[in-house]
Amino acid sequence: MTTATDRRHLWIVLTVLFTVGWATNHFVAMMPVLHDRNGISDAALEAAFGIYAVGLLPGLLTGGGISDRVGRKPIVLPGAAGAAFGNLLMLVWHTEPGVLVGRFAVGLGVGLAVSAGTAWCADLGGKRGTVFAGAVLTSGFAAGPLASGLIAQFTDSVAVLAPFTVTVVMSLLAVAAGLTVPNVRRTVTHDDHLVDSGTVRSLARALWTGIPMSLWVFSAITLSIVTMAGRMTAFSGPWVPGVAAVLSLGSGVVTQVIARRSMWGPRAGIGGALLVAAGLITMAVAGSDPSPLQFIVASVLLGSGYGLCLREGLLDVETYAPAAKRGLAIGVFYVGTYLGFGLPLVLRGLAPSFGIVAPMIVLALMAVASAAIRGVQLRTGVLDGR
Template identity: 25%
Template sequence: MFTLFLVVFLDLIGFGMIIPVFPFYAERIGVAPSSVIFFLGLYSVGQLVGAPLWGGLSDRIGRRPVLLATLLANAAASWMLAYADTGLTLAISRIISGLAAGNISTAYAYTTDITTDATRPKALGLLGSAFGMGFILGPALGGLLAGNADDGSSMGRVAHAAALLSLLAFALTVFRLPESLPPEARRSKTSTRQPLSAYFRRPILRDLLFATLVVVAAVAIFQSTMALFGAERLGIGPRTLGWVYGITGAISVSIQAGVIGRLTQRFGAPALAQFGTVMIALGLAGIPLAQSVFWLCGTLALFAVGSACFNPSMSGLVAAAAEPHERGGVLGAHQGAASLGRVVGPMVASGVAQLAGLTWPFVVGAAVCVLGTVLLRAALRAPHHQHVTSG
């Protein structure tokens, strides 16, 4: 499990390193400022397509080959980004990177393969902390490599460093990560892969997947609006915002890596998932009231606690609702729903902000989280809901 943690951690650091430099580089090669969000969104579009495909393939050929292929693809995408000099090559690099990032579903499926109902919540929390730590350290390292250049000229060395980290994760997988899905547990090569719509026809999975979509969309509304809101309302710049994000991420990581297993044993994954949506909603609703950075950190602490409880709990609930031979595909659908939320959220935030101002996207996000709670409760009240209450 520790090796998988390192593999995911290194890959996510590489992804995070790109974030602080990408907007400047995109403008440097001729992308209009208003189009930068579109190019960033291409990553989520690629992930939306890739997650179900990689998850289903891993059910047939095993988790390890999929992880190896996607890590190499991610290294290639970062290398391509280092030399991108047109909007087209920039777009292709982001799409390939997003497609490769669909391996997240495979990493979660690997975790469910090697854990029991009793140990799964802690393991999923540890994996979630790898994502969180990657997102915290990645932008910081990217900023250090970029130095004081604010014109995107440092993208070459940042992208090469990201590619190197993906190759290091590839080497770890080759030499240290054994296959988790034995041949007898794999889906038959002659069987038909379940289409995504099939999962939505199963009531429990449908409600869990829709809940994932709407809550992740609410989180994406926050992510796409926070920088603009902080600059307009509180006058804070990138450095202060980086510290705010760092504090938020540290809270989330400490919960996922430290206490999520014990919390799940005491309260259960369904209760924690619902608690998480409520805390995210409270955190989002409190942001428009912020008159100082101190208040902002306080309300984002609620948001961080909610995210730390929601993410691993939902992954566990979705995995428990699937049969062992289809977990890769189901977790791929789960990650696909999350990716769709990351596409829809910024679009909603942009429209709401243009119509009503920068405070209202957070209000809409809070309301969307309430809808997520309703969907979760519907899933847990469904017949045979015992399948999603374990762990």
């Protein structure tokens, strides 16, 4: 990023990503509203949360790769518009089928927008653009549930309509602003196949370093705002998942900022995975009726781990993926992250046979294993050049 025009374009694309994050995640605050006002069952709402991940996969797997060939704009803006359309469906059709179809449409749109949008930010701003993309997307994930929860809380007669209306309008305004950004791709040169140290870039290296981090990105967040918030009995209402989102996603933003300013480097990924493991152990100890303190501690630990895993995974991909395959690499990375959206539904299915504690312990051990893999990568030079 070298000119004022590039900076302006970067901030417009970041705005699009912010509204995409908002349009994606504000649904968590609407889950108790839809349950109480429209009689949609908890199982159906968790299924809607999971079907979003199914919708994501085609966009994530194809959107980034296609954007490598045709440019980012033709993929990002239709994707953001698709996320708005999914929310519009839920605005006018807030029954169980409508919510399922709407969330699936949101997933399709977000899958296109996130991978290609992050690559677009990298094209415009390099590593700085990549880090900003992750932080801004996180901010949208956090702001959406909080804002929609507050809107629903204080607009009694239109508690379902008002949050969806705000989301749709914001999304479409951002898409309109995105139309002013030209569809220009970065020119690929021989140097794009080398990192700063002279080490060769490759898609395999980008994914080998990024995927172990990706698994703990949205897994951590959904466990806080869906599973942990759903177990709270001391408090209830649409603001509870909103508070969980602010605690977890807000912690994620803070840790990303601290990691950037303190120049923690790739070792931060080890810390991220271990923080997730600590949050999972806290959930296991809390059981089916967590105290407010356990709820706060688990959300902050999981959110902090989320922030570091997202930052480090994206930087791995940006550093090691060849520029001509950056969109594809980011898309595959995000497939790993979004698998976490199906975790609450998986845990609900496992609970009758295995309870709620054993799965948390198994997940914690898996997070520790990811930290160990990154430690090996550091010692063997796989992460050189970061």
